[in-house]
Amino acid sequence: MNNVVAWEYPWLQDLLESFQRSHKSSTLAHAYILSGSRGLGKKQFALEFASFLTCERPSTKGPCGECKSCKLNVTANHPDVLYLAPNEPGKALTVDQIRRLSDYVHVSSHAGGARVAVLAEAHKMNSSASNALLKTLEEPHESTYLFLVTDSLGLLSPTIRSRCQRITLPTPSLAVSLEWMRALKVREFDEQLATSCLKASGGSPLLAMEMLLDESLPTRQALEHEFIACLTGNSSPDNLLASLLKSEPITAIEHILSTTAHCAKLMLVNPSESHDSSNDTGVLGGLAPSSAWDRFLEQVKTSDGDYNARRRALFGNRLVRLYDEIEKARRQLQSSSNPNSKLLLGSLCWLTSRALK
């Protein structure tokens, strides 16, 4: 069955089994929030579980792929599965879309079974859309299930969060992701390149795979190089801005976010405790911030060990502050307020150039 992919993601197996158990024991919640980093398969998970819930002959391997319901789901035409996402990238979900969702859940199932709605990028709601959704969540209907999908859980209103069961999709270990990438056999497998893509994607296998296929790793590495050069006073904020503008704003921002996190971690963790490049934390820190960062640290090192330790702590704390600012900008970009992304990135470049001074 080539349309069922989430069922084959090894990092989602436990979650799928637990959802199947809840379904079997009729204890599924009426509304779920699926959160977690980008590139883990949240949306696929929700849509395929919707196919499973509406399939006429489901099994532990997922929906059958053969029945009338499955065929309708493949073409996204099932009358009992509603999928909603912002109409355009970067735009908010509209109150009309949420009203459509509310009307939809009030109608009973065409096939007499489950009725499912999947709301992608659920954090992109303004307050009127959010209020409309809240009303729907307050009036659950039997055999109707709602999946709100988001990679910015903090942007969903606390009331909405409290009305749903929250599930965070796990980020797999480097070994699990590598094995999955190897098994796809899309081209001759280069473990070193795949590892670099995984590190650059913050450990998200689908993003890493995308990077491997579209060959965007060099662009990302160039961006990281420019970011560290600006941070260490070896290049200007203008150069960094030019580099950031070569990618989608949100992609660029997420990349410098993971680089900042990695640099901060290197500063704040005792060097003798940080031999973890092969495990999960190594992946989550982003790309090893290369020789440029190491060279900078080497240059500012003195013969006074205590002074060096204090300076590492100081740099670490300043990087944490910079991380907070970048994260704030990421949230603004993902919100429904449509900020001017060039201005926002420009101010981040300036903050980066000042961060260690």
Ligand SMILES: [Zn+2]
């Ligand atoms: Zn089926």
